[in-house]
Every structure is written in C-alpha cells, then in structure tokens.
Amino acid sequence: MKREELEKIVKQDLPGHRLASTAEPTDNVETHKNPESSTPEIDAILDRVDWGNDGGAANGPVKAGLIAGDESLDDSIALVVPEAPADSLARKNRPKAQVFSARKKTIIGSQG
Amino acid sequence: MADIATVHLLDVGGADYGDCVVCLFGDDTVLIDGGHPGNFNPLKGHKALPDQIAAVLGQNAKKLHVSLLVVSHAHEDHIGCLPRMVKEGILTADFALVADPDRGWGRTPDDARPDAGLDRRSRQLVMALREEVRSPFLPDDELTQFLADAVDMEPPYREMLDKLKDNGTKVVRHGRDSHVQLLKRFQKIGFDILGPVKKHLEKCAARVVKGMQDAAEFVADMTRDDAVSSAVDAYRRMMTSGVDAGVPRFGNYVNLQSSVLTFEVGEKRFFFAGDFQFQDPQSDEPIIIAERDRLNQAIAASSPYAFYKLCHHGSNNGFEASILADLKNTKFFGVCGGSESHPGKKTLALLEKNKSQLTWARTDHNRHCTFHVGQTMKVDVETGSLNDPKPNPPQKKDTLEQVPPGAPPAAPPEVEPRIERSDDDDRVEVVARVPHVRTRVTITIDVDPAPSTDRGGESKPIRSATPASVEHAFTVSPAVSGLLVATNARKLADNIGDDIAEEVITGLRAAGALVIGDLPADADAAVAAAPVQAELKRNSRIKGVVLLGGYDVVAAQSLDALPPSLRKRVGSTGDPDDFVVWSDEIYGDTNGDLLSEVPISRVPDGRSADLVLAALSAKSGGGSKSPFGMRNIERPFADLVYVRLDSNGKMLTSEPSEFDNTGLAIDGDYAYVMLHGDYTDGSRYWGEQTPNDREALNIGNIPKRGPAVVFTGCCWGALTVDRPAGRFAPGQTLTPKRPENSIALTFLQNGALAFVGCTGAHYSPREEPFNYFGAPMHQAFWDRVLKGSNPATALFEAKKEYMSGMPHGQTKPSSAAIEFKIWRQYTCLGLGW
DSSP: OOHHHHHHHHHHHSTTEEEOOTTOOSSSOOOOOOOSEEOOOHHHHHHHOOOOSSOTGGGSTTTTTOSOSOGGGOOEEEEEEESSOSOTTSGGGSOEEEEEOTTTOSEEEEEO | OOOSEEEEEOOOOSSSOOOOEEEEETTEEEEEOOOOGGGGSOBTTBOOHHHHHHHHHTSBTTBEEEEEEEOOSSOHHHHTTHHHHHHTTOEEEEEEEEOOHHHHTTOOTTOOOTTTTSOHHHHHHHHHHHSOOOOTTSOHHHHHHHHHHHHHSHHHHHHHHHHHHHTTOEEEETTTSOOHHHHHHTGGGTOEEEEOOHHHHHHHHHHHHHHHHHHHHHHHHHHTTOSSSOHHHHHHHHHHSOGGGTOOOOTHHHHTTOOEEEEEETTEEEEEOTTOOSSOOSOOOHHHHHHHHHHHHHHHHHOOOSEEEOGGGGOGGGOOHHHHHHTTTOOEEEEOOOOSSSSOHHHHHHHHHTTTTOEEEEHHHHSSEEEEESSSEEEEESSSOSSOOOOOOOOOSTTOOOOOTTOOOOOOOOOOOEEEEOTTTOOEEEEOOOOSSSOOOOOOOOOOOOGGGOOOOSSSOOOSSOHHHHHSOOOOOGGGTTEEEEOBHHHHHHHHOHHHHHHHHHHHHHTTOEEEOBOOTTOOHHHHHHHHHHHHHHOTTOOEEEEESOTTTSOOEEEESSOHHHHHHHOSOOOTTTTEEEEOGGGGOSSSSSOOSSOEEEEOOTTOHHHHHHHHTOOOOTTOSOOEEEEETTOTHHHHHHHHHOSSOOOEEETTOOTTOTTOOOOSSEEEEEOEEETTEEEEEEOSSOGGGOOSEEGGGSOSSOOSEEEEOOTTTTOOBSSOGGGOOTTOOOOBOOGGGBHHHHHHHTTOSEEEEESSOOEEEOSTTOOSTHHHHHHHHHHHHHTTOOHHHHHHHHHHHHHHHTTTTOOSHHHHHHHHHHHHHEEEESOOO
16 A cells, blocks of 8 residues: 555554654664574465364465455555654654554554 | 393583594493593583493493593594593403594604693693584683683693503504504404595694694784783684684594494494584585595495484584485484584484484483484483484674683773662662773672562562562462473573572473473574474374463564465555564464474463462462453444353453443453553553543553453563564564563462463454454354453463464455464463363
8 A cells, every 4th residue: 555545544543643754763773584494384384283163264364365366455554653742752643553454444454 | 021232422511612432342341532631520510431431331430441542533522531541540442443643632753742842831822722612602611621721731641642552552543553463453343434534634634734734823823912811811712703714623634534434243333423514515625525525435335323312412414304315214313512503403404304213312401312222222311302303502792792802801990899789779889880892891789788678670580489478379380281391491580590590490391291301592483393293193192282481481483464365466455564474373383384283382481480480380260250341432243252252241441441440340350451552651551532541451450469460452461572463573572571561461460371362463253243354263262262262362362263264254365464463462371281
C-alpha cells in the first residue's frame, strides 16, 4: 500500500497518531536477517508432522489457500507513533507496528 | 554366549589425544599403545593405565604380560607410559611390533641432529612441533607436561626397546625388521600388517628430518632475543603466530608412519591404524599419496570389520564419507582420546548422519569403552551414552595475552592494593595501581568478614549452599518423572553455584527425571540439541523436554518464523523482529522439521539459584482461586479469552489501572496479561493512555507466592536475554536477564509453574470477532489448561490447534506472516509440568 493510503487509514483508525517516518528508527539497534534456521515450507511440515486425529491438517493453511496470489493487494505492516507523546523517550511510546488491510482499508491488527 | 573377542579402549584421561587399547583374542592378548606418560599414575579422577590394563587382563598391576605389544607410531600420546612400565618391570611381552625410533625422530645414519646444539627450552619447542599439535590455550600445567614429555620421550623409548629385548621379547621394528616370524606367531588370530611399506616410511622419515631442521632454525630465530621466557610462554607465542609466520609443522609425517593392522578371530575382523591420516595426509609427496591410496583399497578389500578404531582420534583427516562407504557393512567404531578438534566435527557429523546403522563409543566422553564381539555385538561404556556426537569445546582463548615474538617478558607489575571497608553498606572497596605498560595482572581477593556482617552479594552467583538452599526447602516436583532435563552442568554451575547445580541435578534424577548434564558448551542450538534428539529417538516414553538454564547454558535457536516461500513474498515490513524469533523447539525435533514432537519448556536460571530452585519445585495451583487478568484498554479481544477463566469476572484495563492502584492484586492461580512490553525493559508492562505514560504493571506487583500459570500477550514477554533474535548477529554477546529486570523471571522466582509468552513482538486482532493473530493461541492455551493440561502440554497442543487453523482468514502474505510468527514464538518458561 502507498504511504498516502496508510496515512489516511491512520487518521481514520488511530487518531492522535501518525506514520513513523522512514528515517525514524525504532531504536538504536539495527535488525539482522541472519537466523540460524527457518521454518520449513508448510506443505513439507504437513507431510512430516502428525497433527493428531482432529483433521486439523486437512483444514490447514495449504488446503485453505494460505497466501493470496496477488502481491499488489498484500496487507501492510507499518510503524505508527503518537503525534504528541507525553514523554517521547518513554519506551512505550516507541513506534509500534500496525497491520493495514489492503482490502478493507482499515487497521486490522496491532503490535502488542 | 561367550565373546569371541573383546576390545577395550582404555580411559586416557582429560589431556589431549592418547590411545591405549587392549584386545583379548582367545588366548592371545594384544596391547596397542600406552596413552600419555602421565597415565602411569591416576590423574584428575582417571584411573592409572597399569591398573586398567590389569583389570582387563585379570593380572596383577605390578606384573603385566601380553602376547603382543604394539607401538603404532612414535608420538608421546601413543608411547605414553609404556617405557616406564617396561623399565620398572611392570610390563613384559612375547612379541613387540614397534615404531622405528630412527624414522620417528628423523635420525639419519650420520647421526646429524638438528636439535643437538639447542638449549633445553628450544629443544622442547622443536620436539613439540614433531608431536601432535597441542592447543596453546591449554592450562600451564598441561603444556608444561607436554613439552617435557615431548623432549624427554626419545631416550626412554629407545631404552624400552632394549629392555624388552633383554627380557626376551621378540622386538620387530615396523618396516625395518622382518615381520615373518611375528606374523607366523599370530597367524591364528589372523594378524596382518597392511602397511605402510618401507618406501613410504623412508619418505616420511626424510620429511621428519627436514622438519626437524626447519624447526630448529625457526626456534633459534624466534628465541634469539628472548632468553628468559618460559618454554610454555614461548610455545604459546610460537603457536599463536600461525603458519603464516612459517612455523614448521611435521607431526603428520610421524602419524603417517602408523602401523595399519588387522586381526581376524572367528571370522570377525578388527582394524587398528594409530594416527594414519587416510583422508588427508597433508602431504603432496607422490609416494605418500600412492601408499595412502593403496592402503585405502586394501582396507576396503578386507572390510567389513566387526570393530574399526577410527584413526587419529577421530580427526577429520583420518575419516570421511567415502572411507565409511568402502567399509561396507562395518557398524562398530571406537575413538580414543579427544581434544578440541579430535574427534573432528566432520567425523562426528558423518557418524551422526549414519547413526541408524552405526554404533560408536569414544573415550573422551565415555572413558573405558568395551566392545564385546560374539555372535552378537555389545558395547559397554564407563560413563555417558553411546553415539555421542558432541564435538569438544574449544579451549578458552581469553585467558591469554598475545605477546609479540621477541618481546621481552614484562617485569612483574607493581600493584599496590588499597582496601577500604564501608561501615554503611558492608562493601569492600579495592583499589589497585597497575603500571601503564603492556602487562597482565592477576588479582585475587579473599574477603573473610566476621559472620555477623556476612550478608552476601545481591547478584553474584551463589557458590555454595548459601541462602538459596537454606531459604527454600527444596524438593523437586514429582512431575519431573518421565521428563528429559537437558543442561550443561558446568555452565549452570557458573551461574547458580556448584553446590546448587549439583543439588538440583541430583534432585531431578532422584525424582525420576532423565538428565543430560553435558550438553555441548558454547555450541549453537543445532549442535547442543543433538544428544537430546538422540535420546528422544531412543526412548519413546519421554513425555517432554525441560531445558535447564538460560541461553548461555543451553543455546536457543534464532529462527525465521516464515517458510522460505513466504519470506520471499513478504519483503521489507515494519515488524520489529523482521519475523525472526528465539525458539527452543529444535530440542524436541526428532524428524528434522524444527517442530518439537514433545512439549518443550525452559527454566532460565537468571543467574539466580533461588529462581532455579523455585521453578523446579513449583506446583500447579489447581485453579481454585480467582484468576487475575489485566489488559491494555485497546485490546478488548482479551476479555473474550478471560471469560474462559472467570465467567463473572472482569479484566483490569489500563487505562485506568496503573501499577500502584490499590486494587491491583495478583493472587489467583492463573494470571492472564495482555499489555505492551519492551525488550529493553522487561521489568514493566504498559497499557494505553495512562497519564505520564505510567506503567500498568511492574515486578513490584508480583507477590512472593504468585500464580501458578501466567500467560501473556506482551511483546517480548518471554525474552530472557537482552537481544531479540531479530536483532542478534553472530559474534554479539547475549546478556541474560535476571529476576530484577524481568517480570517473567520474577514470576518464576516467586513460584510460578509456567510463564508462557512471546520471544518477539506480539500482534493482537482489532476487528471482531477477534479470531485471528494472537487471540486463537490465547484461547487454545487456556482451554487446555482448564481441561487439566499442564502448561507445557497446553502450549504444545495449543500450537497444534493454532497451526491447523492458520491463517485464520488472514490470507495476505504480510498478515499470514504474523500468524506464522505467533505460532513459532510462543514459549513456555518454567518447569511447565
């Protein structure tokens, strides 16, 4: 989703907040993309794991079509901060991730 | 049925490397090598070799006799204490097949000795280079002994050969004397010498001569301006300067002189080859390469073997997959000795990879190993478990200061300690003045106040049975019966004290837990998990795994919560962890999918003996008391979870609730908390819109006897170190959180059976009916607890249920990624059972 679109949704759903600027670090520590391991592909997991007799796997992510195909309609996760925090240094006021629905044009989930 | 043959790999102690093998082949007894010189006596809890040999042979330790004595090659960790045993009349033999000392020490016919003009310290260094390389980071006493043995080994070895002859032993120098009589004598036990051939031995000897010359020149140069350093310091300086500095190493040419021997008894074959480097001779000499290849073919032609002793202490240069394949149906392997690189990681990984077909034992972890060969095979080990794939940890390098070559030894620093005692706070202040020059100073402080003033430190580890064990009437929970508890006892002891760690492990075992106390230290989770996984595969009755200790004791794994295909599609996001989380599930994974097959929980030590003792004796509350619930005002979904716990109750919300409200009392058996957390400060949780951003809850709110089960949806609530996995890079240091800066650890220290939470940022649903992101996990967990599951099992089952429902209608890649993160990051801290 475009930034303007996200800003509009923030005003609508989270009054008193704004999108964190791209130059606005969440803190002074950079993230690293070097995990020791990764989650296997979901079909491989389902092939190898006995998920019990509740038929869960059959209704699981693969059958349900886990991931929609159109990338342009992906939801967005973006950082939002209070516009006028009582204490900008307070840890709770650091930017927090919000989940924006591409289809509904609303915030459907929040960090925390 | 009686054994056809028995092979004993004897315990050669904790020093690097070393071989000593006793074979019982019918009426004939074969002793191959003699460990280290120091093995003549008991050493650091390891039995003396003469005593071990006597026990195996059923003879008097003062009067041992074998049919055949073998010295595989002329290294001190193989010749070992044989010269002394022979000299003192303890050991006699009918025959001896021995390494030729002239070739082993590179003595030429003209008796030119490159080391002849050197002083003792320099000769020690030269001879050390002829031996197996020892780590320069070994303790002083071990290096001192090694250097002395290296330089002093040749004369007694030669004397031993003379003494054997004097005693009537038929001594055969491999490649020098005729083997005919020897082979004929032991024909009935199928004795054969596959090699190496004389041409190869001569080439190796020539390279030893050259190595001695190069080493003598190198050492002379290195020590020219340094007449006062000890041999140990000079050795360390030499070995830390690296091969780029031209340090000549030629121990491989002694290894390559190892006799390659086979025996055959009752159609069972046995293989021994000292330290021969079959995989990598570390030589480009065509004669040597050709002989290595010929031997590999000959060994393959004689396979399979009932027993195969891995060469060169299991080093990577002695073994590889193609060699294993050539051994066909050989299933039983033994490894003698050990060090940082022996057995090699590749060798261990190869064995581990083929463990379903193989059985191995190793004296560095199993001590005395006995292979009983009959119609069936049986392996007994003195300690530990078979098929142990753990590499040995590296020697600590931070104990040394790197001294540049030629640097004069520093004068003893002038240290003037000044000690002051404060009457106010019972602390002692020590000031030491150290000269501002390159130096190293060791300061030892013994504080021995009168008993009335000894309160102990607040945060330092407890080193003996101190307040922790007095305060707690420690009884391990009976729920541990049938659980596998995994830890590194030494690292745990570093954090909570030797006595407490021992008490805990003893208590766990007494209560029926299976304890693995020697997980590899300083290893990544994949390596550390291997013995746990192996035990789970072996024992299907294990109900669950409890990791005992923080990440510095038992490593957690940084895990990408996303499958690779989803990772590609998500791209850059605002997730604070980039969807990378700490996970313990690998410890319960027996089929390689990084998902645990049994419930996993972790008791982080928090550098607190009190915490560990409390957590391991924690009990379920039963749920009879009213639960506690508190949520962020913006998280109404939590109410729908909480009604499961208390249909009439209501969660506190923040705003308005704050930590100092009089109505805030956590006094139930269950606590459910849905607030903001922060990874830099685990001591408090926040709501929304509180005046001055005051927190909703902090560690001061946790009662001394808190709830039994705590479940949170707080970001990083179950993070027990200072860095989330998504912000951790290899090489960085992880600092464990302590109870005083972690709500989770304080709950555990105050008696909680479990604290279940996230190792990364959590996500909550904002749209009704609130049935996605964190909500289904919260519901599934509490539903199972309320049905009577213990929290570890409840989380295990809740994860299954959550996964089966994923993505809970969130089919876009970024939202599905959040579901994967919720699923992977939830962790059970505490005993959980």
